[in-house]
Amino acid sequence: VADTMSQSELLGFEAIPTSTTDTVNVPSGYKADVLVSWGDPLFANAPAFSQQNGADAQALQFGDNNDGMTFFPLASDRALLAVNNEYINDEYLFEHGGKNISADDARKSQAAHGVSLVELKKMDGRWHVNQEGRLNRRITAYTEMAMTGPAAGHSLLKTAADPSGKKILGTFNNCANGETPWGTYLTCEENFNGYFASAKNVTLGKTYQRYGISDSDWGYDWYKHDERFDVAKHPNEPHRFGWVVEIDPMDPNSTPKKRSALGRFKHENAALTVNDDGHVVVYMGDDERGEHLYKFVSEGKYDPSKGSANRDLLENGTLYVAKFTGSDDELNGQGEWLALTFGKNGLTPENGFPDEASVLIFAREAATQVGATTMDRPEWVAVHADKKHVFCTLTNNKYRGVKDNHPLNAANPRTENPYGHIIRWAPTQGDHTRDTFEWDIFVMAGHPEKQSGLMAGTDNINKDNMFNSPDGIGFDRAGRLWIQTDGNYSNEGDFAGMGNNQMLCADTQTGEIRRFLTGPTSCEITGLTFTPDSRTMFVGVQHPGAHFPAGGNAIPRSSVIMITKEDGGVIGS
Ligand code: FEO
Ligand code: CA
Ligand code: CA
Ligand code: CA
Known part of the structure; x- marks a missing residue:
């Protein structure tokens, strides 16, 4: 049956079929x-990707699970790509698959989140990561x-570590x-609730429930090594995310x-x-x-x-x-x-x-x-x-x-x-x-x-x-x-x-x-x-x-x- 709408002048490529293979497919031509992939070095002094890399290495490398991004041109052959790193997969981030997260593991996980600012240079007709770029930066949890x-400085945003309610550490689940x-x-901070937990059983009120915040996280285990993610100890910390x-x-x-x-x-x-x-x-x-x-x-x-x-x-x-x-x-x-x-x-x-x-x-x-x-x-x-x-x-x-x-x-x-x-x-x-x-x-x-x-x-x-x-x-x-x-x-x-x-x-x-x-x-x-x-x-x-x-x-x-x-x-x- 002929598709009566297939006369678009805007769409000049030939549609491709579905795929179930482990490849990226694009139209002919x-x-x-x-x-760039998770773990690629962003700085000249950064180690090469390895699953065994710890937190210090990850903080100098491209983050995990890239999501939204923006290309900022600097010159005809130079640019900056800002890329969100939404979350991590334990089973790949750690050689041990995520069992018994250590303090360094939690820090590595935090460093794999956030945003990667990646300088690019154009060589031989294509863009490459420029590890020498002055603007390379990792923003993390x-x-x-x-x-x-x-809302800055409001009592709901004040914590023991930040009595001003204006100085926040990190961003994560950047969708x-x-x-x-x-x-x-x-x-944009999306599923921030998944990072808060507590060793204590606590029942949180309706304003927490509406955002899905409870005493159990989605398996990140940050609260075991970074106390601000313990929602029983620091109940205002979750108010500082979701922005x-x-x-x-x-x-x-x-x-x-x-x-x-x-x-x-x-x-x-x-x-x-x-x-x-x-x-x-x-x-x-x-x-x-x-x-x-x-x-x-x-x-x-x-x-x-x-x-x-x-x-x-x-x-x-x-x-x-x-x-x-x-x-x-x-x-x-x-x-x-x-x-x-x-x-x-x-x-x-x-x-x-x-x-x-x-x-x-x-x-x-x-x-x-x-x-x-x-x-x-x-x-x-x-x-x-x-x-x-x-x-x-x-x-x-x-x-x-x-x-x-x-x-x-x-x-x-x-x-x-x-x-x-x-x-x-x-x-x-x-x-x-x-x-x-x-x-x-x-x-x-x-x-x-x-x-x-x-x-x-x-x-x-x-x-x-x-x-x-x-x-x-x-x-x-x-x-x-x-x-x-x-x-x-x-x-x-x-x-x-x-x-x-x-x-x-x-x-x-x-x-x-x-x-x-x-x-x-x-x-x-x-x-x-x-x-x-x-x-x-x-x-x-x-x-x-x-x-x-x-x-x-x-x-x-x-x-x-x-x-x-x-x-x-x-x-x-
Ligand atoms: Fe991160 Fe709703 O997608
Ligand atoms: Ca996603
Ligand atoms: Ca999405
Ligand atoms: Ca989705």
């Missing part, structure tokens, strides 16, 4: 090379940072990212700033756009079943002529959360942004919000208080270059409509949503500061061969472009929407014919979606950025599970790969 904005027009990098962190990548001595005005939740990415009137608007997902979609609007305005005076625009502004309405079977409707402002919309002391800082620190509860829509795990947000439309991946929600008290709603209309969807909205009159918008569903992933109705997916899904669990998304300069997946790669049952995780490319005008890349065994594809000429694309392969990239019997290593076109052309063209 393209190639994919590994740029113990790098000193400053808390800024309305996706953003960048600003004033040249800084934004890194967006702004980093000046051009000053290796700069102190990263946590921007409390953007709220505390399990941040996925930070999609920043400058509104026509100069207000800076940042869209942000909170990746958990039934959590919400947020927007920040700066108080000040961006003025390119003011240079570094723009640098604190993320310090103050208004945080909003989305409410979607519409009828259940139309896949479109209206929306409203509800302000999370102390004293408004029921965010009052009587309802448990004594001040502005508590609204930001407990943003999830504030969102519930104002009546935000529960979503199917909002992951990345991307703003089209024309600024008229914004897209967000809703990756999946196995409990939608069956558990967790999240009934179906117009924007999240599928029971157990196993495949995920991408929602799109248009701010009223193209003004991102307005509190209303119209929305529709750009694509509902599904299985047109095995399913019917909503489970089959929208019309732009066919047997040749099936995927599930959209996660990373981003636009290139020409307006192609790149879609990365973090889904079920069993290739069986409801997911038969979908293969390994992948990256697709969409023309958002015609709706057409084509598969561009397939990843190695068990990986997720996440993180994307381009050179300014769009002729090199950087893509992340996260948590591969077999032997990628070295092959043979090698342990797998998360890696950033670089995609180029053999004729030197624009990626996707």
Whole structure:
């Protein structure tokens, strides 16, 4: 059957089939090379990768599980790549597989988290890591940072080690990212709850439960060697994570700033756009079943002529959360942004919000208080270059409509949503500061061969472009929407014919979606950025599970790969 939508002028490559092999595959005429992998030395004095490396070595090497990233050009043959290092896999990080974590192991694990700032140089027509680069830097779970904005110094952020409530050590579970027009990098703290634990059985209150913080961690064991992760001893430490962190990548001595005005939740990415009137608007997902979609609007305005005076625009502004309405079977409707402002919309002391800082620190509860829509795990947000439309991946929600008290709603209309969807909205009159918008569903992933109705997916899904669990998304300069997946790669049952995780490319005008890349065994594809000429694309392969990239019997290593076109052309063209 002919695909009536296959006439996109934006998509110039031939779609590739699914794959279940331990390789990266790209369309004919393209190639994919590994740029950097977990454990690669970032400094001339750093040791070569070895699984036996300890904490000191890891602190001088590329971190683990690369995720969101941004390419900062420095010259035609020099650049800086800022890359998030989300988490670690015990079974690969340690030769002993993670049994009985020692003090050095815990420190190594902390050093494998955070952000890697990697200088690149172009030689022989391709980019390479430059170990001599002055800007190379590792930011880890113990790098000193400053808390800024309305919550800085609040009593809920004060600890025994930091009575100021403004000096925080580290960032971790850095999922996706953003960048600003004033040249800084934004890194987003996602599943921070998984690092707190206690040897004592303690029952924590509702404000901890809402974020999944308890007396047991996800196996990292940091609390055994670094007391601040013992939530019974230091109950305010978890309040110091779950933020967006702004980093000046051009000053290796700069102190990263946590921007409390953007709220505390399990941040996925930070999609920043400058509104026509100069207000800076940042869209942000909170990746958990039934959590919400947020927007920040700066108080000040961006003025390119003011240079570094723009640098604190993320310090103050208004945080909003989305409410979607519409009828259940139309896949479109209206929306409203509800302000999370102390004293408004029921965010009052009587309802448990004594001040502005508590609204930001407990943003999830504030969102519930104002009546935000529960979503199917909002992951990345991307703003089209024309600024008229914004897209967000809703990756999946196995409990939608069956558990967790999240009934179906117009924007999240599928029971157990196993495949995920991408929602799109248009701010009223193209003004991102307005509190209303119209929305529709750009694509509902599904299985047109095995399913019917909503489970089959929208019309732009066919047997040749099936995927599930959209996660990373981003636009290139020409307006192609790149879609990365973090889904079920069993290739069986409801997911038969979908293969390994992948990256697709969409023309958002015609709706057409084509598969561009397939990843190695068990990986997720996440993180994307381009050179300014769009002729090199950087893509992340996260948590591969077999032997990628070295092959043979090698342990797998998360890696950033670089995609180029053999004729030197624009990626996707
Ligand atoms: Fe780190 Fe929601 O992905
Ligand atoms: Ca993700
Ligand atoms: Ca995901
Ligand atoms: Ca991930």
